[in-house]
Amino acid sequence: MKNNYCVIMAGGVGSRFWPFSTNKKPKQFLDFFGTGRSFLQMTFDRFSKIVPVENIYIASNSDYKDLILEQLPEISENQVLLEPARRNTAPCIAYAMNKIYTLNKEANVIVSPSDHLILKEDDFISTIKEGLEYTRQNDNILTLGIKPNRPETGYGYIQIAENDGKSRFYKAKTFTEKPNLELAKIFLDSGEFLWNSGMFIWNAKTIIAAFDSYLEEVSNKFKAGAEFYGTPKEQEYINSIYQSCTNISIDYAILEKADNVHVLAANFGWSDLGTWGSIYEHSEKDTEQNVTLKCKSLLYDCKDNIIALPDGKLAVVQGLEDYIVAEADKVLLICKKSEEQRIRQFVNDTLVKIGEDYI
Amino acid sequence: MKNNYCVIMAGGVGSRFWPFSTNKKPKQFLDFFGTGRSFLQMTFDRFSKIVPVENIYIASNSDYKDLILEQLPEISENQVLLEPARRNTAPCIAYAMNKIYTLNKEANVIVSPSDHLILKEDDFISTIKEGLEYTRQNDNILTLGIKPNRPETGYGYIQIAENDGKSRFYKAKTFTEKPNLELAKIFLDSGEFLWNSGMFIWNAKTIIAAFDSYLEEVSNKFKAGAEFYGTPKEQEYINSIYQSCTNISIDYAILEKADNVHVLAANFGWSDLGTWGSIYEHSEKDTEQNVTLKCKSLLYDCKDNIIALPDGKLAVVQGLEDYIVAEADKVLLICKKSEEQRIRQFVNDTLVKIGEDYI
Numbered sequence: 001m002k003n004n005y006c007v008i009m010a011g012g013v014g015s016r017f018w019p020f021s022t023n024k025k026p027k028q029f030l031d032f033f034g035t036g037r038s039f040l041q042m043t044f045d046r047f048s049k050i051v052p053v054e055n056i057y058i059a060s061n062s063d064y065k066d067l068i069l070e071q072l073p074e075i076s077e078n079q080v081l082l083e084p085a086r087r088n089t090a091p092c093i094a095y096a097m098n099k100i101y102t103l104n105k106e107a108n109v110i111v112s113p114s115d116h117l118i119l120k121e122d123d124f125i126s127t128i129k130e131g132l133e134y135t136r137q138n139d140n141i142l143t144l145g146i147k148p149n150r151p152e153t154g155y156g157y158i159q160i161a162e163n164d165g166k167s168r169f170y171k172a173k174t175f176t177e178k179p180n181l182e183l184a185k186i187f188l189d190s191g192e193f194l195w196n197s198g199m200f201i202w203n204a205k206t207i208i209a210a211f212d213s214y215l216e217e218v219s220n221k222f223k224a225g226a227e228f229y230g231t232p233k234e235q236e237y238i239n240s241i242y243q244s245c246t247n248i249s250i251d252y253a254i255l256e257k258a259d260n261v262h263v264l265a266a267n268f269g270w271s272d273l274g275t276w277g278s279i280y281e282h283s284e285k286d287t288e289q290n291v292t293l294k295c296k297s298l299l300y301d302c303k304d305n306i307i308a309l310p311d312g313k314l315a316v317v318q319g320l321e322d323y324i325v326a327e328a329d330k331v332l333l334i335c336k337k338s339e340e341q342r343i344r345q346f347v348n349d350t351l352v353k354i355g356e357d358y359i
Numbered sequence: 360m361k362n363n364y365c366v367i368m369a370g371g372v373g374s375r376f377w378p379f380s381t382n383k384k385p386k387q388f389l390d391f392f393g394t395g396r397s398f399l400q401m402t403f404d405r406f407s408k409i410v411p412v413e414n415i416y417i418a419s420n421s422d423y424k425d426l427i428l429e430q431l432p433e434i435s436e437n438q439v440l441l442e443p444a445r446r447n448t449a450p451c452i453a454y455a456m457n458k459i460y461t462l463n464k465e466a467n468v469i470v471s472p473s474d475h476l477i478l479k480e481d482d483f484i485s486t487i488k489e490g491l492e493y494t495r496q497n498d499n500i501l502t503l504g505i506k507p508n509r510p511e512t513g514y515g516y517i518q519i520a521e522n523d524g525k526s527r528f529y530k531a532k533t534f535t536e537k538p539n540l541e542l543a544k545i546f547l548d549s550g551e552f553l554w555n556s557g558m559f560i561w562n563a564k565t566i567i568a569a570f571d572s573y574l575e576e577v578s579n580k581f582k583a584g585a586e587f588y589g590t591p592k593e594q595e596y597i598n599s600i601y602q603s604c605t606n607i608s609i610d611y612a613i614l615e616k617a618d619n620v621h622v623l624a625a626n627f628g629w630s631d632l633g634t635w636g637s638i639y640e641h642s643e644k645d646t647e648q649n650v651t652l653k654c655k656s657l658l659y660d661c662k663d664n665i666i667a668l669p670d671g672k673l674a675v676v677q678g679l680e681d682y683i684v685a686e687a688d689k690v691l692l693i694c695k696k697s698e699e700q701r702i703r704q705f706v707n708d709t710l711v712k713i714g715e716d717y718i
Contacts (some may be wrong), residue, residue: 019675298708300701309691314717316378316705318694319682325693332668332691334684335677342659346675349657358673 003106004132006051007096010040010060010068010114011083016275018347019331020308023359028115029067032279032293039115041071046121050128057081059092078230084239090253091218091245094211095238098222099229101204108136111200117282119269127266131201134169141210142201143172143255145194145263146270151184154274156196160263172261175251194263197270215253218245276324276340280306331358362465363491365410366455369399369419369427369473370442375634377706378690379667382718387474388426391638391652398474400430405480409487416440418451437589443598449612450577450604453570454597457581458588460563467495470559476641478628486625490560493528500569501560502531502614504553504622505629510543513633515555519622531620534610553624574612577604635683635699639665665696690717
């Protein structure tokens with residue numbers, strides 16, 4: 001247990017949920033469902049049942065340091081890894097793994113996003129424990145694959161090799177980014193594909209060896225910082241090298257290339273909640289299938305909407321069907337649910353035409 | 360000129376424009392069109408070209424005293440008449456006329472709402488001057504009638520008797536509240552009907568005599584206060600009698616009954632701006648016929664909407680047609696333009712189900 005570590009990646013900007021989620025307070029820091037805990041806090045709560053609290057690290061952008069320490073008073077500043085620039089997941093993970101490896105050569109680590117939904121926590125905990133036991137004994141890269149229940153086009157898929165038919169562990173064959181619907185249906189029907197959850201388990205030694213093989217330049221930069229990790233000079237060192245790191249995802253840099261990637265097939269009620277549509281699907285609905293998040297609402301002739309205003313506000317809405325109504329600070333967004341992929345464009349237009357104060 | 364007075368009635372609660380207009384700051388105090396002056400200020404500005412500033416009185420609910428003095432620093436507290444309860448226009452006018460008559464037995468007065476739109480100010484000023492000259496010489500009640508240009512169902516109508524064909528003054532025959540469309544068309548085609556603007560001109564002696572005849576109880580209460588008007592005891596006296604006054608409009612109490620009511624036919628680009636629809640009609644539109652009031656907006660696939668958020672806010676709206684989007688303080692309203700008559704119901708539901716903080 002004392003060799004078990006957790007890295008929670010909490011650097012996302014949450015622009016898909018703009019303006020409800022903003023640069024200043026992205027999705028992972030919000031309590032979308034009014035449970036009293038943000039996504040980050042819920043993720044932390046889950047892992048604190050598996051990993052000693054002092055072994056849980058939060059990797060995020062420097063901008064969010066205060067928010068993280070405020071939301072997670074249980075952790076120390078040393079457990080917050082601050083990225084001075086956005087360089088996707090590979091540099092972030094290289095930093096975290098090198099720091100942890102410096103502290104503990106036997107470290108066995110689960111790496112997870114901070115903003116996903118897990119409905120069956122017991123299954124989740126037993127699955128993570130099983131994975132950690134596996135990587136304690138095997139120098140393989142383990143990724144958590146979710147059994148798909150629909151031809152979802154918003155997720156990545158992992159093709160798995162056949163196994164003995166008893167184990168939940170499979171060798172990974174191929175990785176596919178968001179497929180079109182036709183392909184997603186073929187994946188689903190084949191039974192050979194799992195959703196890529198973005199959660200990884202490995203021992204520190206194994207992943208560092210993989211970085212050495214497939215992303216050597218980045219690996220060397222973080223290795224060279226070993227003497228600074230855990231010292232007052234750590235941040236200064238990270239700041240000096242981070243900007244020059246390749247901007248690349250761990251999937252693309254390592255998982256699609258390494259030959260020791262295995263998949264643990266899981267089924268713990270997972271969603272990455274990456275779209276308003278998925279938030280809508282997982283939220284409580286009124287009799288007309290409207291979802292109201294955080295605020296109060298009075299709805300007339302309305303159905304299938306998702307309404308998310310700041311706490312304490314009231315939405316009085318008449319005659320809307322299948323819309324997103326979201327607000328924060330100075331911005332109100334009204335958009336058809338079916339058009340939510342355009343929100344990124346709206347954010348960009350706002351930046352260009354209105355000003356950065358508004359995003 | 361020194362005998363000319365003006366009473367601006369500014370007690371409306373503006374619930375038709377809720378939540379953009381609220382109990383705390385009703386429509387007359389808002390700068391809907393972003394001109395830098397509220398409706399009340401614009402009304403005051405117009406009359407200050409006709410009547411000495413010290414002869415302009417503002418009648419309103421006690422709640423709005425501070426707002427009035429803040430928006431009109433040119434006037435003294437003595438010029439603000441505060442109604443401790445809502446009793447419609449007859450008691451309000453009885454109060455104002457008795458106070459003015461106490462000060463000046465020759466007073467010649469224009470009484471006007473505070474929240475109407477006047478597009479042709481020069482025509483307006485010459486019409487009011489003509490009316491004041493008429494009531495200086497005639498002991499008649501004069502009401503301003505507007506030549507209708509459409510079968511509007513939201514206004515009251517005044518039927519006029521034939522005159523010599525040269526004068527703009529007519530004897531009033533009948534008053535009709537908001538007619539249905541069929542009747543409104545008949546009114547329009549007949550040429551005998553004018554819109555009731557709610558603006559009245561009379562000398563103080565004449566209207567007080569009319570109150571004596573048709574609303575004696577109310578008249579007596581305000582006559583009995585003569586010794587207090589203009590003294591520190593005025594408000595205390597008004598507070599002691601106001602609650603017990605009949606809740607009735609001047610139209611119903613006096614104009615529909617008196618036989619000396621005349622109409623001055625006018626045509627100065629008037630609208631009572633009593634609905635979102637009329638605000639929409641009189642506002643500047645973008646190429647897709649959208650109106651944005653006060654706030655900024657980025658609109659996609661939108662047409663025929665009216666969007667009114669507080670100053671400094673941004674509305675990003677996709678895929679809406681013919682809606683009202685209005686916000687203030689803690690409430691966001693989204694409602695089809697064609698359903699705006701239901702806003703009163705929404706306000707009431709909010710009061711009952713959510714709480715008075717929200718209205």
